[in-house]
Amino acid sequence: MDADKVFKALGDPTRRKLLDLLCERNGQTLGQLCENLEMARQSATQHLEILEAANLVSTVKRGREKLHFINPVPLHEAYERWVRKFERQRLSLLHDLKKELEGDDQ
Amino acid sequence: MDADKVFKALGDPTRRKLLDLLCERNGQTLGQLCENLEMARQSATQHLEILEAANLVSTVKRGREKLHFINPVPLHEAYERWVRKFERQRLSLLHDLKKELEGDDQ
DNA sequence: GTAATATGCAGGTAAATGCCTGCATGTCAA
DNA sequence: TTGACATGCAGGCATTTACCTGCATATTAC
Structure with missing residues (x-):
């Protein structure tokens, strides 16, 4: 897992929305997502290319x-290795x- | 919590390293972190300004x-509301x- | 007071990012 | 085969990002 790619990918709201959309219904086409x-x-x-990378x-x-x-898997690993x-x-x-x-500085 | 700011902040390796450094020893000065x-x-x-924002x-x-x-707190909330x-x-x-x-397409 | 130290502030720049338009390719259905 | 449809590819452009240098301010120590 390339942690930097994962965190960078998650850093954009459009890409998080894409993951949300796929979480609701997995296996969508490009057109459906658009x-x-x-x-x-x-x-x-x-x-989507960034998410794929x-x-x-x-x-x-x-x-x-x-x-x-x-x-x-990568999201799980990023959580396990870093956030946790x-x-x-x-x-x-x-x-x-x-x-x-x-x-309270004494 | 502004989820976008949190995820964007985590999207940079230097900022994740800063959080790592502070996790090892909390309360460091700017100079120590540098x-x-x-x-x-x-x-x-x-x-650090971005992390603060x-x-x-x-x-x-x-x-x-x-x-x-x-x-x-914000990291916990981002995890709870989104990653989980x-x-x-x-x-x-x-x-x-x-x-x-x-x-397996049938 | 003066010098050293810690940080703040104001640009400036090269590269990355996110968006677009225009056109090409590949697939399906009539 | 031909037209409609789904996606791929290439390039252009404005904004943001991440870095820098130079100078200013504020605090501490001597």
Whole structure:
């Protein structure tokens, strides 16, 4: 997994929306996905390419259509390897912050 | 929480490294953080401003120093409201994908 | 007070990003 | 075969991004 590609891919609201759309109904074509976005088809294609490069989406050609499927693995790995560390320390980090904001400096 | 700011902030490797550094030792000054980055102080400042705008980092001025603390709340919320949806459906999404990659199209 | 230290502020630039238009290719159906 | 449909490819353009340098301000130590 390339963590940077995954996080970069998630950094754009259109791409998060695409993942949302695929989560609602997996295996949609490019055209179907475009109906829910307010941009040109080619722009959506570029976003989908970025998601594919991050391995968050896999595609299958069926005739003249291209079907898009979520691959949940990289997202899971990014969470496990990166976000979870912060979750583990969440309460103590929150404690640091509160103590400091209260000006408790002695 | 502004989800877009949070995800955008996490989309840069330098900013993730800053969060990592603060996770190891919370409350570091700008100068301390810069020692671990290979860029000018001003560049690091800009990254920290973005983390602060996303509310992922809070700062406290102490004399001429500026201390930086992680705020774990927005990250937790982003996970809860967004990533967890995919976690819940993870196995079924993975199943869709596998079925399709096997060319199981009937 | 003065010098060293820590940070803030104001541009400036090259590269990346996100969007577009126009045209080409490939597939299906009549 | 021909026209409609789904997608691919190439290039252009405005904005944002990530980095920098140079100088200003504020705090501490001597």
